[in-house]
Amino acid sequence: MFRSILIANRGEVAVRILRTCREMGIRAVVAYSTADRDSLAVRLADDAVCVGPPQAGRSYLSIPSLLYGAARTKAEAVHPGFGFLAEESEFATACRDAGLAFIGPAPEHLTLMGDKQAARAAMRKAGLPVLPGSPDPLTGEDDAAAQAEKIGYPVVLKALAGGGGRGIVPVHDPADLAEAFEAARSTALALFHDERVYVEKFVRDGRHIEVQVIADSHGNVIHLGERDCSVQRRHQKIIEESPAPDLPDDVRHALWEAAVTGARAIGLRNVGTFEFLVDGDRNAHFIEMNARLQVEHPVTEARTGIDIVETMIREAAGEPLALDQRDVRLDGHAIEARVNAEDPDRDWAGSAGDVGYLALPGGPGIRVDTYLVPDAVVPPHYDSLLAKIIAWAPTRDRAIRRLDRALGEFRCDGLTTNTAFLRRVLADPAFRSGTHRLGLIESLREPPGV
Structure with missing residues (x-):
């Protein structure tokens, strides 16, 4: 060690x-x-x-x-x-x-999964369902238009080297494609120093479901269940939960199997998260694999009792996995909210400054991952994530109520945070029923009467 x-x-x-x-x-x-x-x-x-x-x-x-x-x-x-x-x-x-x-994963896996088209090709070869998309990087506006017409609108333009929900531009009308293509390419260049983009089918009323896998150099691969990450703003997650609500067990089990199959196909080591879009007909489509620790990993830890960071460290030291699939227990319901230094009412404008009075929530079933202390300085140079509040309970309804209570206890003077907006999401009828989709945030931010 x-x-x-x-x-x-x-x-x-x-x-x-x-x-x-x-x-x-x-x-x-x-x-x-x-x-x-x-x-x-x-x-x-x-x-x-x-x-x-x-x-x-x-x-x-x-x-x-x-x-x-x-x-x-x-x-x-x-x-x-x-x-x-x-x-x-x-x-x-x-x-x-x-x-x-x-x-973390080996360099060759980071290279493979960092190239979204190469990753899609590898998963298609492994037998996973992959969304229709352009087979090669787009060469220009004409190629983008031809590929989009072939796939069928709506489509989405994505940075080939993208990640973290960035470098994504949806296109619903052919008249908007040229402008969207230039926007996607310039964003990709600015964010990832790689202007290559590709086009993919846009799934209406989709859900973002991901499966956590861990693997070792001895050929062992297991999954730790799935997470629903459909509550997103600007393609970035703000609430995640496990198990995914309103998901038939046959679809759930198929996603688990697909993730393990994909990991085995590339010889993955350490950790990976296979991300899928599930459409309105409950058909699942692979979109990418994140070859790293996920922000939302505590959700899975809360349900399984497995320290994913410890597992990563032990695997990197050459140890085989200490458990097999039969040892993985998926208990209760866990849900996480990301508390960000941002103002939802000002187009998610960031906030920075000195932390004054600070109150962090606690109580049964609550975990808080944060770097905040009463005299902390939140600089303007980095991501806006301040804390993750994770609630676990035997049932989803109880977990939501615990998380809402915990968000109500959170206080961080000196910064603007999104806690009030997160509580609005938790109170939304579609979210409470588990029938929400990726467009939930946009619907909550629409002006009254729209």
Whole structure:
């Protein structure tokens, strides 16, 4: 087992990984930017190393700086968390070349899954149902128009190297395609330094269902059930739950089987999340696999009792999985809300500043993953995620009520948060009945009478 791990991330996920390291008796080293020098992760760490200024490109996204930090602190492995370099094969390869274990999937799997079309082709070959889409990157507006016409409107343009719900542009009318194509390409270039885009069928009234899998280098692959992530704003999740409500068991089991099949087909190691769109007729379509720890992993941990971060660390150290599929228990219902520093009434404008009075919820069945403390500084340079509040209960209704109660207890003076909006979602009749779809957020934000 590793004696020392560098946590190449910040915020709540850095604290989350650090705590598992502490429980495993592993020395936890936190890489931080100057904006995070007084963060909770740095305060709790066994050691910490500054890797650059606030700009992510010169700190958390700087491979030389992170490798220097690992060498300086004598780390043996690197956990990238999620976001930043977590899915960058170049970083995983650089870690390997420097003699560091990369805690996550192998570089070849990061490369494969980072190319959405290559991933779709691999899963189609494995027998998974894949949404209709262009077989190659689009060469221009004419190619985009031809492919969209062949697939049938509505369609969605996606960045080939996209992730995290970014680089996605829906198109409902052929007249809007040219403008959408340019927008998608420029966004892809700005966000991912790769302007290639492709077109895919847009699923109306779809649901976003994902399956968590874990695998090892000994050929073992298991799933940890599914999560429903259909509550999204700007294609980014804000509420996730497990099990997925209003999903027939035959569809549920088919998704589990498809995810395990896909993982085996590519020889996956460590963790992966297979994401599917389920349409109004309850047909499932593979859309992508995220080869990293998911933001919403606590939902699965709450139902299974399995520490996914610990599993990642043990697998990276060469240990086989300590359990097989028969050992996985899926108990009760878990639901997570992402508390973000943003204002839903101002087009999700971000908020930053000093935290004043802070009250975090607790009580039966409540878990809070956060980096907030009363004197914390929330800088403007990074993602708006402040905390994740996870509720578990024997039933979905009880879990929703627990989460609503917990959100009502949350208070963070000095910042604008989305907690009131999250409670509106929980109170919505479609959500309460479990029949909601991906368009729920847009319907809640429509002006009265529309």
